[in-house]
Amino acid sequence: xxxxxxxxxxxxxxxxxxxxxxxxxxxxxxxxxxxxxxxxxxxxxxxxxxxxxxxxxxxxxxxxxxxxxxxxxxxxxxxxxxxxxxxxxxxxxxxxxxxxxxxxxxxxxxxxxxxxxxxxxxxxxxxxxxxxxxxxxxxxxxxxxxxxxxxxxxxxxxxxxxxxxxxxxxxxxxxxxxxxxxxxxxxxxxxxxxxxxxxxxxxxxxxxxxxxxxxxxxxxxxxxxxxxxxxxxxxxxxxxxxxxxxxxxxxxxxxxxxxxxxxxxxxxxxxxxxxxxxxxxxxxxxxxxxxxxxxxxxxxxxxxxxxxxxxxxxxx
Amino acid sequence: xxxxxxxxxxxxxxxxxxxxxxxxxxxxxxxxxxxxxxxxxxxxxxxxxxxxxxxxxxxxxxxxxxxxxxxxxxxxxxxxxxxxxxxxxxxxxxxxxxxxxxxxxxxxxxxxxxxxxxxxxxxxxxxxxxxxxxxxxxxxxxxxxxxxxxxxxxxxxxxxxxxxxxxxxxxxxxxxxxxxxxxxxxxxxxxxxxxxxxxxxxxxxxxxxxxxxxxxxxxxxxxxxxxxxxxxxxxxxxxxxxxxxxxxxxxxxxxxxxxxxxxxxxxxxxxxxxxxxxxxxxxxxxxxxxxxxxxxxxxxxxxxxxxxxxxxxxxx
Numbered sequence: 127x128x129x130x131x132x133x134x135x136x137x138x139x140x141x142x143x144x145x146x147x148x149x150x151x152x153x154x155x156x157x158x159x160x161x162x163x164x165x166x167x168x169x170x171x172x173x174x175x176x177x178x179x180x181x182x183x184x185x186x187x188x189x190x191x192x193x194x195x196x197x198x199x200x201x202x203x204x205x206x207x208x209x210x211x212x213x214x215x216x217x218x219x220x221x222x223x224x225x226x227x228x229x230x231x232x233x234x235x236x237x238x239x240x241x242x243x244x245x246x247x248x249x250x251x252x253x254x255x256x257x258x259x260x261x262x263x264x265x266x267x268x269x270x271x272x273x274x275x276x277x278x279x280x281x282x283x284x285x286x287x288x289x290x291x292x293x294x295x296x297x298x299x300x301x302x303x304x305x306x307x308x309x310x311x312x313x314x315x316x317x318x319x320x321x322x323x324x325x326x327x328x329x330x331x332x333x334x335x336x337x338x339x340x341x342x343x344x345x346x347x348x349x350x351x352x353x354x355x356x357x358x359x360x361x362x363x364x365x366x367x368x369x370x371x372x373x374x375x376x377x378x379x380x381x382x383x384x385x386x387x388x389x390x391x392x393x394x395x396x397x398x399x400x401x402x403x404x405x406x407x408x409x410x411x412x413x414x415x416x417x418x419x420x421x422x423x424x425x426x427x428x429x430x431x432x433x434x435x436x437x438x439x440x441x442x
Numbered sequence: 443x444x445x446x447x448x449x450x451x452x453x454x455x456x457x458x459x460x461x462x463x464x465x466x467x468x469x470x471x472x473x474x475x476x477x478x479x480x481x482x483x484x485x486x487x488x489x490x491x492x493x494x495x496x497x498x499x500x501x502x503x504x505x506x507x508x509x510x511x512x513x514x515x516x517x518x519x520x521x522x523x524x525x526x527x528x529x530x531x532x533x534x535x536x537x538x539x540x541x542x543x544x545x546x547x548x549x550x551x552x553x554x555x556x557x558x559x560x561x562x563x564x565x566x567x568x569x570x571x572x573x574x575x576x577x578x579x580x581x582x583x584x585x586x587x588x589x590x591x592x593x594x595x596x597x598x599x600x601x602x603x604x605x606x607x608x609x610x611x612x613x614x615x616x617x618x619x620x621x622x623x624x625x626x627x628x629x630x631x632x633x634x635x636x637x638x639x640x641x642x643x644x645x646x647x648x649x650x651x652x653x654x655x656x657x658x659x660x661x662x663x664x665x666x667x668x669x670x671x672x673x674x675x676x677x678x679x680x681x682x683x684x685x686x687x688x689x690x691x692x693x694x695x696x697x698x699x700x701x702x703x704x705x706x707x708x709x710x711x712x713x714x715x716x717x718x719x720x721x722x723x724x725x726x727x728x729x730x731x732x733x734x735x736x737x738x739x740x741x742x743x744x745x746x747x748x749x750x751x752x753x754x755x756x757x758x
Contacts, residue, residue, distance in 0.1 A: 211721075235671070260668045260670050260671045261670055262670075262671075264735075279670050280667050280668055280670070282668070309667070315659075318659055318660055319660050319664050319665075319668055320668065320671060322653070322654050322657060322660055322665065322673070323654070323660075323664075323665055323668045323669055323671045323672065323673040324668070324671025324672040324673065325672075326650065327650060327671075327672035327673050327675070327676055328672050329709075329712060329716075330646055330650065330709065331672070331675075332712070332727055332728055332731050333705065333708050333709045333712055334642065334643060334646065334705055335731040335734055335735075336708055336727050336730065336731055337638070337701075337704050337705045337708045338638050338639070338734070339730065339731070339734055340704075340708075341638060341704070343631075343634055344634055344635050344638055344639075346734070346737075348635050348639075349635075349638065349639055349734070350734065350737045350738050350741055350743065351596050351625070351741065351743070352576045352596055352598070352635055352636065352639045352640070353639055353738050353743050353744070354576050354577055354578075354595050354596070354743055355551070355576045355578075355636060355639045355640025355643075356639065356640040356641075356643035356644050356647070356679050357638070357639040357640065357643050358738060358743060358744050359643070359647075359675055359676075359678060359679055360643055360675075361731070361734055361735040361738055361744070362675060362735065362744075363672050363675055364728075364731040364732070364734075364735065365731070365732045365735035365736075366728075368724075368725050368728035368729045368732070369725065371724070371728050372721050372724040372725045372728060373721075375715075375716045375724055376716070376719055376721055376724070379716055379717065379719075382716060383713065383716060383717060385653075386709075386713055386716075388653050388656075388657070389649065389650055389653045390706075390709070392649050392652055392653045392656075393645075393646065393649045393702075393706070396645060396648070396649055397699065397702055399691075400645075400691045400692070400695055400698060400699060400702075401695065401699060403692055403695075405527075405688050405689075405692055408684075408687070408688040408691055408692070409684050409685065409688045411648055411652050412648055412680075412682075412684035412687050412688060413684045414652065414655065415648050415651040415652055415655070415677070415680040415681065416680070416681045416684070418651055418654070418655055418662070418665070418666070418677055418680075419580075419651075419677040419678065419680065419681035420681075421662075421666045422666050422669050422674060422677055425666055425667065427666065427667070427669050427670055427674060428669070428674050428677070428678075
């Protein structure tokens, strides 16, 4: 979807949407929903009074209501945009106030745990349709959001077995309206896919930044100075929100440990190639990994612009 | 150094510079040396006739001479810009043709091995002053270079014991002329610093891309689609030149294995935190790693622009 197509749609998909949690993702949903008139009215709630105040100042929502239970009354779409570990608590608080027939969704990076905890808590007359927009930046909070964050990114929707087909379709339509491509899959498969494409990458990024910080032979100032050699790229994702990521690892333990096990096995083999001077083995792996990058660029998930040299003056 | 300062300097630092290997780094040196008139004459040689032809087409050098020995005759600065493993072979070929008093330098990411192999091969009447500009992109070849690649990046110079002070100063001056900040240290310390800031990061990036490619439960097409969750950032550095990186790992084995050992220890601890649900331990590490990113940005080695959302339309 090009930016020029990013105007209002013909008719709103929902009458009243409540966003719970106005962080990077929540505040981006608000912005695109207003810009494209995907919903008639936007209500925002956040457990932090400071965030509520900031949303009021930014004037990006129609109503800001500090009490989550009050905020969901009469909303036909409620989207939880909180760290995965907070979903159960929020679910408990809003359950009694949800409108019959309302759709409850979320944006969490883990789906099985969310489905398990929320489906127990919510009343039978609302539709739980979990979703996960695979998009983000390393920044957090209501100021970090922007309306095109989801543009050409993927949103994975993981309906529970026996989910209401119309409710699922309305959630898919909403995310298409946000500019995303959509795909549905089971929660369990989602958690495995994200373990390798997102969770383990974050884990090893956090890990190497921690290793570098603890060295004695190499000073922290040297690590920072010479970070353009590759280390820098890891610090970006290792700067992501700590609460959000703690919750992801605690709630997707099995899939993360499974993928991490494979990563470790492969790394041991690579370590052995270095120790024994197996140049051909190294060369073969390094050639194979280039092809994956090409596919990612071809499928519009990355730009071709060279980026290691960033931060200097314009090229010539 | 701002781009506006990137004009010609008062007087050339060298009469005749020979660049051996017109890849990303070599062709960037040529471009900045011409643009700023750092040297009076630029000679280029490359073992690939196709690369030599391309340099002629690009008109970025004064002379292109396919034979390396012939190319270094009368040059007071010779810079080897070849994969680390090719230095010895090149050193052997050019040694008999080097001018007395010439400075021989290189740009390799490993310094002890280079120093060991070249200092044996070169005649006693030339000055060997190895250097390593910590800059690059994921692209290769003569078309990939640009004159501002080294701007505000660091160049580490590793003079051998007893090196001629004037020769060292001239190399430092040359790299300052390329826009770089300079620092001198021992080859051994350089190799340790780069193992953690560059070599191990590349290794784990190559590794996770390989792990993802080999999965059976998650298809390659899913890995590519959902790469915006973090994986994408690793594919950039895992797309770097395979020959160059094979040579780095073969030639900096000890430092890489040492740093990789620490990385593995730390990763085992992190894995255990996930298995036992140590949320506080995870949170503490994830908070600590944020500070390092801030320092890297403050010191101009990275831009603050949020980048996970790249590839979409402009923000609003």
